[in-house]
Amino acid sequence: MKRLIILLLSTISIGHTCLAQETEQDSLSEITNKNALFNRPFVLQSQWGKSSTAIGGYIEGNTNYSSTDGVSDGFSMELRRFNIFLYASVGDYIKFISELEFEHGTEEIALETALLDFELDPALIIRAGILLPPIGYFNQNHDGPKWEFIDRPLVSTTILPATLSEMGIGIHGDFNLSGELFSNVQVLTYELYVVNGLQDGIINNSSGRTSIPLGKASSRFEEDNNGSPSLTGRLGIKFKTLGEFGGSFYAGRYNRFQEDGLDLDEKRSLYLWAFDYNLNIKKLRILGEWAWASINVPQSLGPAFGDQQWGAHTDLIYPIRKGDLWRWKETTLNANVRMEFVDYNQGDFVETGANRFDQIWAIVPGISLRFGTNTALKVNFRYQWEKDLLGNPTIKSTGYQFGFASYF
Amino acid sequence: MRSKILQYLFVWLAIAACEEFLLEPPVENELLDGPIAGLSTSQQQVFLAGDIAFNDEIFGPESGLGPIFVSTSCGGCHAGDGKGHPSTVLTRFGRQDGTGFDHLINLGGPQLQHRAIAGYIPEEIPSEATAITELIAPAVTGLGLLSAVSDQQLLNLVASQQTAGIVSGSLNYVKPPEFFKPQSFHIPNVDGDFIGRFGKKSGAIDLLHQTVNAYKQDMGVTTEFDQEDPINVQVSSLNTDPIADPELPAATVQNVVFYLQTLKAPIPRNPDDPLVQSGKLLFENIGCANCHLPTMVSGLHPIEPLSEKVFHPYTDLLLHDMGPQLDDGYVESQELSSEWRTPPLWGIGLSANSQGGAIHLMHDGRAKSLEEAIVLHGGEAATSSTLYQELTTQEQQSVLTFLRSL
Numbered sequence: 001m002k003r004l005i006i007l008l009l010s011t012i013s014i015g016h017t018c019l020a021q022e023t024e025q026d027s028l029s030e031i032t033n034k035n036a037l038f039n040r041p042f043v044l045q046s047q048w049g050k051s052s053t054a055i056g057g058y059i060e061g062n063t064n065y066s067s068t069d070g071v072s073d074g075f076s077m078e079l080r081r082f083n084i085f086l087y088a089s090v091g092d093y094i095k096f097i098s099e100l101e102f103e104h105g106t107e108e109i110a111l112e113t114a115l116l117d118f119e120l121d122p123a124l125i126i127r128a129g130i131l132l133p134p135i136g137y138f139n140q141n142h143d144g145p146k147w148e149f150i151d152r153p154l155v156s157t158t159i160l161p162a163t164l165s166e167m168g169i170g171i172h173g174d175f176n177l178s179g180e181l182f183s184n185v186q187v188l189t190y191e192l193y194v195v196n197g198l199q200d201g202i203i204n205n206s207s208g209r210t211s212i213p214l215g216k217a218s219s220r221f222e223e224d225n226n227g228s229p230s231l232t233g234r235l236g237i238k239f240k241t242l243g244e245f246g247g248s249f250y251a252g253r254y255n256r257f258q259e260d261g262l263d264l265d266e267k268r269s270l271y272l273w274a275f276d277y278n279l280n281i282k283k284l285r286i287l288g289e290w291a292w293a294s295i296n297v298p299q300s301l302g303p304a305f306g307d308q309q310w311g312a313h314t315d316l317i318y319p320i321r322k323g324d325l326w327r328w329k330e331t332t333l334n335a336n337v338r339m340e341f342v343d344y345n346q347g348d349f350v351e352t353g354a355n356r357f358d359q360i361w362a363i364v365p366g367i368s369l370r371f372g373t374n375t376a377l378k379v380n381f382r383y384q385w386e387k388d389l390l391g392n393p394t395i396k397s398t399g400y401q402f403g404f405a406s407y408f
Numbered sequence: 409m410r411s412k413i414l415q416y417l418f419v420w421l422a423i424a425a426c427e428e429f430l431l432e433p434p435v436e437n438e439l440l441d442g443p444i445a446g447l448s449t450s451q452q453q454v455f456l457a458g459d460i461a462f463n464d465e466i467f468g469p470e471s472g473l474g475p476i477f478v479s480t481s482c483g484g485c486h487a488g489d490g491k492g493h494p495s496t497v498l499t500r501f502g503r504q505d506g507t508g509f510d511h512l513i514n515l516g517g518p519q520l521q522h523r524a525i526a527g528y529i530p531e532e533i534p535s536e537a538t539a540i541t542e543l544i545a546p547a548v549t550g551l552g553l554l555s556a557v558s559d560q561q562l563l564n565l566v567a568s569q570q571t572a573g574i575v576s577g578s579l580n581y582v583k584p585p586e587f588f589k590p591q592s593f594h595i596p597n598v599d600g601d602f603i604g605r606f607g608k609k610s611g612a613i614d615l616l617h618q619t620v621n622a623y624k625q626d627m628g629v630t631t632e633f634d635q636e637d638p639i640n641v642q643v644s645s646l647n648t649d650p651i652a653d654p655e656l657p658a659a660t661v662q663n664v665v666f667y668l669q670t671l672k673a674p675i676p677r678n679p680d681d682p683l684v685q686s687g688k689l690l691f692e693n694i695g696c697a698n699c700h701l702p703t704m705v706s707g708l709h710p711i712e713p714l715s716e717k718v719f720h721p722y723t724d725l726l727l728h729d730m731g732p733q734l735d736d737g738y739v740e741s742q743e744l745s746s747e748w749r750t751p752p753l754w755g756i757g758l759s760a761n762s763q764g765g766a767i768h769l770m771h772d773g774r775a776k777s778l779e780e781a782i783v784l785h786g787g788e789a790a791t792s793s794t795l796y797q798e799l800t801t802q803e804q805q806s807v808l809t810f811l812r813s814l
Contacts, residue, residue, distance in 0.1 A: 067431055069434060070430075070431045070434065071433055072430065203526050204468055204470070204526055205468045206465075206466050206468035206470070206471055206473075206480075207468075208466035255526065255527075264527050265526055298524075298526045298527075300523050300524040300526075300529065301524075301525070301526065303495050304480065304484065349493075349495050350495075351494035351495045351497070352493075352764070352766065354765075354766065390487055390493050390495075390762075390763065390765075391764040391765050392488060392761055392762055392763075392764060392765070393761050397431075399430075
């Protein structure tokens with residue numbers, strides 16, 4: 001009996017709330033505290049048929065079959081990512097977007113983006129929240145369905161630490177230059193943000209080398225480890241026919257050098273520079289990025305921890321067949337090749353004068369079948385050469401991958 | 409229809425061709441790593457666990473590295489299970505005084521940890537030290553067979569060398585650590601010390617002793633067997649590592665010991681080549697084989713593939729006086745500072761594969777070629793060294809070819 005009364009009261013209460021919402025006359029004074037759960041703009045907008053919220057995402061997965069120096073662990077499959085986007089136009093010239101990432105199922109769940117854009121003018125937009133620093137081309141442009149290759153470029157993930165999300169605030173904007181001084185230039189873009197910055201994991205790690213990606217501490221959305229924010233920015237220029245070039249940087253102190261008024265270490269800085277391009281020359285698409293890193297590393301860590309790193313990749317994509325294929329209309333079959341190189345430790349050994357290697361080269365030919373622009377099937381063959389720090393005999397790896405990626 | 413069939417055919421042909429493009433594994437005798445033949449599946453599982461701990465586990469500050477150290481992993485000093493590189497040279501120090509050799513334990517001895525985690529200072533050699541030595545890490549292959557040689561066999565070798573009177577190998581008796589458990593083939597001396605057989609001067613009795621020391625002295629990692637971090641007296645005479653001890657469980661250490669025990673012995677290349685054969689004969693004729701004993705036999709051992717096996721390490725596991733040029737003034741236990749344990753020569757031909765394409769031989773890596781290493785031999789090996797230098801160029805090349813085949 002008691003349960004029945006509670007159920008009736010609840011039903012009346014919700015019914016009353018909905019009625020109130022339908023009148024579009026809600027105000028705090030008319031809503032009880034108990035109903036605050038539903039007193040949210042997206043609920044109200046939805047009920048009024050004026051919702052501006054959109055949901056989307058992408059999925060990508062692949063098979064792996066590779067061998068290193070002739071030893072293979074056999075065939076396996078992985079679901080790399082299942083990411084959900086949430087977008088809302090929350091007001092006049094105010095936009096919200098977020099991305100929630102599920103990597104390898106639920107092995108790693110991360111909030112990759114959650115930001116607000118306040119557009120004062122197309123040339124001046126204030127951005128705040130968890131954002132993707134614009135270092136290089138890939139970090140902001142990393143969705144699997146956009147790429148013709150299954151693996152992400154080494155330079156983009158191991159020197160530029162994509163995907164890098166940071167809590168930050170800053171400005172960005174576009175200058176439309178067409179028809180003005182430079183007839184061939186379509187648009188000039190800029191971005192400049194202050195972010196919490198990468199942290200001590202760059203050198204305090206269990207990888208035995210300087211690793212910029214390991215500087216992504218989980219606490220970086222909560223606080224800066226050293227109270228000294230980092231600065232990141234990118235300048236891009238897009239030509240009408242050729243495509244886009246970009247130059248970008250990321251700079252700041254990464255280590256915890258002071259706490260409770262105590263000096264714990266020297267102030268150590270990280271500088272990243274990148275140059276990227278996304279070009280179209282007739283049917284051939286060329287995209288890639290080059291990156292350089294300079295890291296203040298304690299000498300006491302020894303030569304395995306390099307203070308200079310660099311790397312590059314270039315993807316060549318050429319459509320070899322366009323048209324209907326089986327039941328699908330307007331498909332494109334691309335022939336692709338990626339060339340990439342990373343050097344994690346530039347310099348020589350003091351003890352012998354020999355080069356410190358710690359390098360990887362790879363060439364990845366492949367084909368991709370695109371169903372429009374949002375969905376792709378990919379086949380890659382990877383041939384990789386790896387030299388350890390000392391320059392011992394090259395470790396050779398080969399592998400095949402079949403992958404799929406699609407927005408939804 | 410025909411076009412569709414061709415498309416399907418193309419896809420299946422592409423899949424079928426995949427295998428063809430995968431690389432072939434390197435020839436077995438070009439690699440130092442890999443298990444000894446005859447391990448059971450259970451033993452291979454332990455071997456794999458040890459392999460991962462030895463080659464893949466890299467320590468960082470949060471997993472117990474340092475705060476002072478030399479290398480961040482076992483593999484950092486023994487790349488591919490081979491010899492070390494000058495960048496990870498081990499420096500040991502001590503002081504010779506009227507009462508004997510003092511390893512200056514209270515001042516951070518016996519080993520220098522010249523690297524440190526961020527925000528911490530590396531150790532420096534104290535001014536009290538009068539003896540300083542530098543050591544290149546040795547290859548770790550075939551150690552199980554060497555560990556399975558009985559003490560009695562070593563005692564017999566000492567006696568036979570004394571009788572022959574050409575070389576005079578000796579044994580280093582070492583005070584055992586608390587965790588040492590003697591096997592049936594271990595024979596203590598009257599003081600309760602045991603024969604050392606690992607390390608450049610035979611300072612470690614068995615592979616557990618050697619491994620526990622390496623975790624502590626090379627990586628600054630404490631284990632259940634030794635829970636004290638190396639100290640840096642410039643900071644404090646106390647343990648200043650914030651990570652709770654032990655930093656590594658006994659199981660991991662024992663897996664690594666099992667891995668070292670069961671790593672295969674290096675496999676010679678082209679042993680039947682006439683040049684290798686003639687080089688081997690010359691090697692024996694000029695007396696190198698007196699210390700670099702070609703053949704040994706292991707005793708009874710609980711791991712069957714190590715038990716009562718004939719093997720060819722090219723060492724007698726004994727200490728020999730190598731003369732004043734190689735006298736570093738440093739003493740591990742009871743040996744003379746000019747005495748060095750005969751290093752096994754098996755695998756020497758693959759040294760460059762772990763030393764960055766060059767070779768760094770002798771205890772401190774000072775010899776940059778096999779020939780230079782031979783010439784540097786003094787003391788008990790001086791006669792052999794001279795005889796080598798008196799060989800014709802062609803004969804010398806035969807000897808070098810033989811050594812490269814090991």
